[in-house]
Amino acid sequence: MGRAERPVRAVLLDLDDTLVDHAGAARAAVLAFVRHHGRDGDPEQHVERWRALTDEWYPRYQRREVTLDEHRRARVRAFLDASGLTDAEADDRFADYQRSYRSQWRAFDDAAPLLRRLRDAGLPTGVLTNGEQGIQTEKLRRTGLLDLVDVVAASSGLPAAKPDPRAFGATAALLGVAVEDALMVGDSWENDVRGALEAGAAAVLLDRRAARTGTVRDGVDVVRSLDDVAAGTQPRTPAPSRISRTPNSANSAAAP
Numbered sequence: 001m002g003r004a005e006r007p008v009r010a011v012l013l014d015l016d017d018t019l020v021d022h023a024g025a026a027r028a029a030v031l032a033f034v035r036h037h038g039r040d041g042d043p044e045q046h047v048e049r050w051r052a053l054t055d056e057w058y059p060r061y062q063r064r065e066v067t068l069d070e071h072r073r074a075r076v077r078a079f080l081d082a083s084g085l086t087d088a089e090a091d092d093r094f095a096d097y098q099r100s101y102r103s104q105w106r107a108f109d110d111a112a113p114l115l116r117r118l119r120d121a122g123l124p125t126g127v128l129t130n131g132e133q134g135i136q137t138e139k140l141r142r143t144g145l146l147d148l149v150d151v152v153a154a155s156s157g158l159p160a161a162k163p164d165p166r167a168f169g170a171t172a173a174l175l176g177v178a179v180e181d182a183l184m185v186g187d188s189w190e191n192d193v194r195g196a197l198e199a200g201a202a203a204v205l206l207d208r209r210a211a212r213t214g215t216v217r218d219g220v221d222v223v224r225s226l227d228d229v230a231a232g233t234q235p236r237t238p239a240p241s242r243i244s245r246t247p248n249s250a251n252s253a254a255a256p
């Protein structure tokens, strides 16, 4: 039986910018951070610069080229143009940012309703997120979503981060299903969709800025809201060879 004929037996969901508004929280935290540190200039440029530094360093941490602390210090030193900061000073400044970031966590309005629908449909759910297990679990708890999911799989506790197929296989295994029986829902083409398809799972792309639900990108269904992810729906499942590797800058890796 080909993937297209297999029923979905479990749903994997990305966390940042899929269930929880990471970008909004990070933006608010950067604005508070630059106010606190008296940085001049266009606030939006600061937000963009922080995002660019995150995009530069967070994947390196996910590939385990640098440690969590090293990548945080690098982001802070570059952002503040302060290469001379000691490790302790850089850690203090990152902690300032992170306190503010955590205080801004909000679930999207369509997150809890989807998780309830999936539970009502009898489909086990797993959050599959590139991040720290403790932080991501706390994020789900504080936004009221933790009790609505069955498994939280963060890359810090997985054999590899998304888009590595091992991340999808390990999370499906935690839910007791074959990866080919899982559907991945996420906002990143590279990490969520391409990774899932290469692992053998089905995928749906969440693009909250899409004109409408029902469009198809490279053979993959696109939804503009989690309200449009129907429990039990059979998504399209193109062959992985058809999936482009076009990076989507709007869907960059999320980081604390």
Ligand SMILES: [Mg+2]
Residues within 6 Å of the ligand: 014, 015, 016, 017, 018, 186, 187, 188, 254
């Ligand atoms: Mg995401």
